[in-house]
Amino acid sequence: MMKKLISTTALTGVVVGLGMSAAVADASLTIESWRNDDADIWNEKIIPAFNKVHPDIKVTFAPTPPADYNAGLNAKLAGGTAGDLITCRPFDASLDLYNKGHLTDLGSLDGMDNFSDVAKSAWQTDDGKATFCLPMASVIHGFIYNKEIFEEVGIDVPKTIPEFMDAVKKIKDETRYVPIAMGTADQWEAATMGYQNVGPNFWKGEEGRKAVIDGKEKLSDDAYVKTFEHLAQWKDYMGNGYKAQKYPDTQNLFTLGRAAIYPAGSWDITTFNSQADFKFGAFPPPVPANGDECYISDHTDIALGINAASPNKEAAEKFLSWMATSEFAEIYSNSLPGFFSLSNHKVEVQDPVAQEFVSWRDSCKSTIRNSYQILSRGTPNLENELWNVSAQVLNGTMSPEDAAAKTQDGLAKWYKPQM
Structure with missing residues (x-):
């Protein structure tokens, strides 16, 4: 049994x-x-x-x-x-x-x-x-450029910010092309493809992002002022009417071959593959000076x-x-x-x-947009604040110092580690 x-x-x-x-x-x-x-x-x-x-x-x-x-x-x-x-x-x-x-x-x-x-x-x-x-x-930030314009003007891909500014000045002085394709009407471009694109090289990627979350650094510190100072340099090279220019307008400006450099998110590659009839490439955000470590927003x-x-x-x-x-x-x-x-x-x-974008992971340190984790939960929302102040800096209606102070003041109103 x-x-x-x-x-x-x-x-x-x-x-x-x-x-x-x-x-x-x-x-x-x-x-x-x-x-x-x-x-x-x-x-x-x-x-x-x-x-x-x-x-x-x-x-x-x-x-x-x-x-x-x-x-x-x-x-x-x-x-x-x-x-x-x-x-x-x-x-x-x-x-x-x-x-x-x-x-x-x-x-x-x-x-x-x-x-x-x-x-x-x-x-x-x-x-x-x-x-x-x-x-x-993830999506990666950087710059997409018209190879044919670079060849025509005789400029190399810039590796540092001084080289970048020399390049856009040369394009403006010697051609009818728009040096930097970006508008500020939608605001989010100014923050996403501007501030969050170039900023990690100033605040040292994850080190700076986490330091703000921990309350050890402030958004008004020198690294953030310098980020806005660099953005302020772009305004003379963004073409006529950029303040009324929306995101689709910017895409069209580049795909029609009328602009040399497009501050980019890698998601734009598919659009440009289907619409641009010229050769284009990509380069990472230029570092402030030769020898500086590079960082990318690998969001x-x-x-x-x-x-x-x-x-x-x-x-x-x-x-x-x-x-x-x-x-x-x-x-x-x-x-x-x-x-x-x-x-x-x-x-x-x-x-x-796309391979050019992803190859930067081998030479640069990856970080994410600094407003996305924790810091946009309160009022005012940091992400929305960055849209507004980044657009104002590019429009020339707000100084870099005031932009950095405004984001810090807003964060300090509700985020305890920054109070």
Whole structure:
């Protein structure tokens, strides 16, 4: 009787085990995302590549229009109808989801050690103890330039700020081209492709960014004044009417071959590939002087997490672990030039300009935009303040010293370490 009971129990265990394996193998996963523009890449490249390794896990990419994503996702999560995998925006929006119990802690996920602390920082708790989304990609800041104009004028790619200013002066003095393609009407360009682009070379990237968060440095310190002083130098080289120029106008100015240098985000590569009929390249933010260490804004942009209410968590973990591999990194980076895998894998990027951007990781230290983590939670919002003051500096209506003081004063109104 005992033998029969043991055999039955053992057989039951085998059946249960097989049942659990079958449940994982037959699982269906749904991905929530705001990136409705890259659905074809997921359906035609990413998911088929995953299914070669896990053929019995069905994956459906179900994007929402970007403007509707946050509200729609929150409604689905509240109603229990959200997908198994949640595409994560950086920092506070996703941190809020985690704090509300909607995302799982992925700290022990296989493959998470393929990402640096900087890569994970956008999807961690403030103390860094929990990581709730797997980093996917970043965008890198720098400058895109018209190679044909540089050759015509006889100038080399600038490596220092004095060389940069000499180049734009030469273009202005000797040609009818606009030296620097940028407008201030939308304001965000002034901060994102201006301040956050060149600033890390002054405040030493992560060292300065974290020092402000810790209250050890202030946004009115010399490094930040010098950043605005450099931006102020641009205003004489941005062309007629730049104060009324919007982002699409700036893109058109460059793609039509009428401007030499475009302060850029790497996301612009795809647009220029399709619209520009001339050769263009890229160079990193010039350093203040020869011999200075260089820093780049390698900004964390997108990640993927697991819905804590998903009934298919084991299958979801398998998908995320596969996304931590070099195979996914290469597919994603080459399918979306200008969006770069955040993993430590060495990826051969096929687009030449995208490869130029990502190559800077080998020679410069990476950081992220200094207003994105923690410092834009209060009122006034630091990110919005930077939009406004950066545009004013470029317009010549605010001095660099006043711009730096205004951001510091605003932060000190609500952020305790800066009070």
